[in-house]
Amino acid sequence: MNYIDVHCHLDGGVYGDIGALMEKLAAAGVKKIVAAGYDAETSLLGRELAERYPCCYFTAGIHPTELGKYREGDLEKIAALAAHPKCVAIGETGLDYHYPDTDKAAQREMFLRQLRLADSLSMPVQIHSRDCAADMLALLKENAALLKNGALMHCYSHSPELAAEFSALGLYFSFGGASTWKGSKRAQKSIAAISADRLLTETDSPYMPPSELYGVFPNTPASIPYILKNMAAIRGETEEETAERVWRNAHTLFRKLKNQSPL
Numbered sequence: 011m012n013y014i015d016v017h018c019h020l021d022g023g024v025y026g027d028i029g030a031l032m033e034k035l036a037a038a039g040v041k042k043i044v045a046a047g048y049d050a051e052t053s054l055l056g057r058e059l060a061e062r063y064p065c066c067y068f069t070a071g072i073h074p075t076e077l078g079k080y081r082e083g084d085l086e087k088i089a090a091l092a093a094h095p096k097c098v099a100i101g102e103t104g105l106d107y108h109y110p111d112t113d114k115a116a117q118r119e120m121f122l123r124q125l126r127l128a129d130s131l132s133m134p135v136q137i138h139s140r141d142c143a144a145d146m147l148a149l150l151k152e153n154a155a156l157l158k159n160g161a162l163m164h165c166y167s168h169s170p171e172l173a174a175e176f177s178a179l180g181l182y183f184s185f186g187g188a189s190t191w192k193g194s195k196r197a198q199k200s201i202a203a204i205s206a207d208r209l210l211t212e213t214d215s216p217y218m219p220p221s222e223l224y225g226v227f228p229n230t231p232a233s234i235p236y237i238l239k240n241m242a243a244i245r246g247e248t249e250e251e252t253a254e255r256v257w258r259n260a261h262t263l264f265r266k267l268k269n270q271s272p273l
């Protein structure tokens with residue numbers, strides 16, 4: 011089976027030897043991973059990893075909780091990285107109202123700038139959306155024209171009912187380790203409700219391991235098989251069917267996943 015992790019973080023020095031991690035992924039059948047950038051620095055790191063390791067792809071973007079680090083010119087750096095043959099999307103970008111000091115207007119502005127950038131480059135986006143469902147839906151509806159190259163809502167955490175609304179805007183949805191936890195009824199209902207051609211797997215490593223690896227840190231993309239197994243069980247499909255579908259969905263949304271390392 012071919013497994014894919016469409017959203018993980020490989021920065022922070024928590025994995026030890028990255029080469030050894032890549033071997034572990036190959037042994038687990040995880041054939042492709044997308045290292046998600048969340049600021050200029052981690053987006054650049056993604057490019058370095060993508061050039062070194064054939065299985066690795068990356069995204070370039072500014073995360074809504076990282077705006078304090080933003081420096082003039084960072085968005086131009088993101089645009090330059092986006093031209094790389096293995097940069098599959100702009101992101102992660104979006105809205106996150108979790109923290110009380112949130113500057114909603116600033117988040118909205120930076121999100122819109124990145125949606126416009128993705129549109130101008132004919133690229134899809136990876137969207138982070140936390141505790142902001144109503145504003146997110148309204149913003150995406152107002153700017154639906156900027157989504158025509160596709161979008162992923164990663165680590166989907168809103169309701170199954172809202173998933174139908176986001177789905178109508180063409181969005182894809184990925185689920186990680188949290189969707190395997192007993193208490194994650196909402197995510198499990200969403201997995202059951204979302205159309206098969208919009209589902210993807212991710213880990214958002216190094217956090218949120220699946221229930222089989224409870225307490226393990228760092229979580230790694232090698233835990234994708236657990237996440238996929240749970241997804242298949244919820245949907246009443248074989249693991250092979252779900253894996254094949256997820257693989258195909260990922261390549262439909264992230265067209266540069268077909269590109270090889272430019273070595």
Ligand SMILES: [Zn+2]
Pocket residue numbers: 017018019046102214
């Ligand atoms: Zn992330």
